[in-house]
Amino acid sequence: MSFPRYPKYKVTGIEWLGDVPEHWEVRRLRQIGPILKGSGGSKEDVVETGLPCVRYGDLYTTHQFFIRQARTNISETRIKDYFEIHFGDVLFAASGEDIEEIGRSAVNLIEGVAYCGGDVIVLRPSVPNFPAFLGYSADSRIAKAQKASMGRGTTIKHIYPSELKGLILPFPPPDEQIRVATFLGRETAKIDALVGEQRRLIGLLKEKRRAVISHAVTRGLDPHTPIKASGIEWLGDVPSHWEVGRMANVFREVAESGVGDLPILSVSIHHGVSDKEFNAEEMDRKVTRSDDRSKYKRVAPGDLVYNMMRAWQGGFGTVTVEGMVSPAYVVARPKTSITTAYVEHLLRTPQAIEQMRRYSRGITDFRLRLYWDEFRNIQIPLPPEQEAVEICRAIKSMDNSFNELTAEAERAIQLLQERRAALISAAVTGKIDVRDIRDQQLTK
Structure with a gap:
């Protein structure tokens, strides 16, 4: 499906960003709010029941765009060593192994008290914004490309507040941010559902493969x-x-x-x-x-x-x-x-x-x-030698069929994820006008 563009655009002078809608603003993170540094202790502080805490690794493994619930809890006796985060704060992973993913971020949507550990950089917005929009924007394609260029190090990559504060993002007015974020929430959920279907298919193929092989090597090929x-x-x-x-x-x-x-x-x-x-x-x-x-x-x-x-x-x-x-x-x-x-x-x-x-x-x-x-x-x-050989041949042939079906599902997942990333990037940079788009079958 094609999307409408905004009626009027303006030149940003930024080659990789291009034009943005005339009424949008282009800002650096330091213009959004202070950039703060998280702090925290060690893994020994983690307890089953305690205060919610977001660790830098969670930004890579658990949270995409949004932090709705912390994966770990910290002992109340150790919480003084950690950094308290507020609703709407954007958390960035300050280190990682992949330069393309350095600075992975998510906006904090936890209601109530929460904390973050060390190796986390925190943006605390001081200008009016809609948190969900900022969550999408701060980890969109244009943001990731900038963060990758800021990464330093060889084996372990690092990104520093002094660099991150220069991150450039376009912003519509707050009421428009709500409409963009609502659109993205609705449409990415549709794409995620399709991805889930393909992943379930891959899981079923793996189960079927295991069952077929198990039967072949214990009962043979002749039923x-x-x-x-x-x-x-x-x-x-x-x-x-x-x-x-x-x-x-x-x-x-x-x-x-x-x-x-x-x-x-x-x-x-x-x-x-x-x-x-x-x-x-x-x-x-x-x-x-x-x-x-x-x-x-x-x-x-x-x-x-x-x-x-x-x-x-x-x-x-x-x-x-x-x-x-x-x-x-x-x-x-x-x-x-x-x-x-x-x-x-x-x-x-x-x-x-x-x-x-x-x-x-x-x-x-x-x-x-x-x-x-x-x-x-x-x-x-x-089994007799010749029968064992025939079983192995049958398994190889079956493997080829399962591998083809699995590869097809994986290609579908990759295309859906690329479409998802492109949709987010286009919406948060104003390349498409989604203000008046209602619920439609965009994933067909």
Whole structure:
């Protein structure tokens, strides 16, 4: 849908902003009100019941444009260390990892007493404004571009009050701000609903994929095949011609020393074993990289590799190329002609993941380790080799279909989010006149 423009515009002299409606004003943040600095203590101050507090990280993860409810509460005995925020204050994250997102902001709409922690910059408006409009405007595309140019630092990016006070925003009269914000609230809600539908679709696809794979690796592909009790509580019935055995029946642990010309491979909880060397930035941060490659473990195609500390989270996979892995990993090599990819698919089922967790040893989840002596005793179904190959082929084909559907939904989400951002930017800069637009099907 196309939108009307304002009858008259004026030149701002600002190249990236262009013209604005004739009756609008262009201001810097310092003309809106004082720029203040938040303060606060540590994570130890967080309690289940206390006074509401907004932390800088919440501006990235929880609040978009508006702060309606604080995610954390602070102990009343520690609140003197924190900065009290008022209704209508705009909070900016003063640090972050992404230069494109530095200074992420939201307007405080919490009724009553609330606070913010350190690494937060606070704009306290002293001129008449409608908070919701300021919430949209201060984190719109034109605002984000300016904030990104103000960011400083390498690994951790920072933005400072001295820079932020120069942020330029166009403002309509307060009564018009209300109409613009009302329009945006209504129309972004429609877009958000469509995004929600696509995300639910992705969730359903993931559930369907898990169910299909789980059935394939435990019951096979033929729905009419006779079944028998496996004797394994977590597994239940299996095809009558399948065998059941322990990991030790089909795998043995190996620990061959690495050699200099082989690539170092990673093991991801999401993607299994990589098929190429990864650089220092991609290294598992919990494993120290050594220049002495003989300390690594050599792996071969068909090996099953798992991270002792993260196996129960999915940190395992099938090796497809010659290479080396961290000495913190266990390398299991097939003793028979078993299809390792089939075993990997089996181990990724929820019930098998739970078995790996049960066999892991440690005081807490963060310290759980799955040693070979425990892993070797996990019982699994063992289909004939050719059938295991066919199951893997079927899973790959099904994966391709699910991936296509998921990618289509993700593209739809991206387009909707781009439309949402463009609509907000156009409305808060006066490129479109929404004063008299009523509820319409703008998202079609």
